[in-house]
Amino acid sequence: MYRNRKIGVLGIVITIIVLILLVVLSNMNIDKFSYVESAVVKLVTPIQNGLVFLKNKIEGNSSFFTDLSKLEEENKRLKEENSNLEKSLRELEIIKAENATMKEDLNLKEKYADYQAIPAYIIDKDFSNYSNIMVINVGKSEGIEKNMTVIADKGLVGHIIAVDEHSSKVQPIVDPASTVSCTMSATSEAIVCKGTMDNASTLRATYIPTDTNMAQGDSVETSGMGGIYPRGIHVGTIQEVINTKNITDRYAIVKTAVDFSSVQTVLVITN
DSSP states (O other), X not given: OHXXXXXXXHHHHHHHHHHHHHHHHHTSOGXXXXXXXXXXXXXXXXXXXXXXXXXXXXXXXXXXXXXXXXHHHXXXXXXXXXXXXXXXXXXXXHHHHHHHHHHHXXXXXXXXXXXXXXXXXXXXXXXXXXXXXXXXXXOGGGTOOTTOEEEOSSSEEEEEEEEOSSOEEEEETTSTTOEEEEEETTTOOEEEEEEOSSOTTEEEEEOOOTTOOOOTTXXXXXXXXXXXXXXXXXXXXXXXXXXXSSGGGOEEEEEESSOTTTOOEEXXXXX
16 A cells, blocks of 8 residues: 555656646747757656656566566577477487387398398389389398399398399389289189289289189288299288179289388398
8 A cells, every 4th residue: 555655646746747847838939949848858857767767666567677588598498408309309219210120120030030031121212103113232242142032021022133232123023014923822722913003002913713712801922933932921912803704804903911112121032
């Protein structure tokens, strides 16, 4: 209450001063106004500033500028902490990706322990409507030769078609020029799976025996014939059977076991 009374008194004083100045100025010659106005401004401004400062002190407003400075410092500190957290998160994502690759590599070696194989990483992919080629980071120096089979954790990838000193080109089974001799696990009947230009994750199964009953979900594996792929490597599953007017022309769509859009680690079978 005391503070409010002081503020009220200050307001009355300021009002009286302003009124006196207005009366004085209204009775002065207009020619002398500029000179008097300048003098009055010089006289009144320090008083106004002092009164405002005193008023802010009484009401506690002087702490605003101090608080603003503290907020700026706090904001700067929080930005630095946020930057450090983002850097740590990126490092964690890199470690996570490296661990996933190492785990995939280990799973491959355990799953295909019966094969003599060389681990490799895919370092380049060139997938188009007419050709699908992959490049891996091992070559002649690591014992890689043409026609060696390339596999991944889920199944068959393709085979080596060209070898350099420290890299090799792989023709994946989804390449339109690729042909794989296969069998259906449910019937052991032989079929031929070819890459298509329609989809980078499906094959077209043809030469299906007329008396063979195939159904969606049947597993497809390599037959071992053809001189490239060993027998029994998982290729994919029957996704759809397309019947035609002539049963000899029917075909099936095979969903590949390997996701060629995300595969990174492979094994090259050397025996």
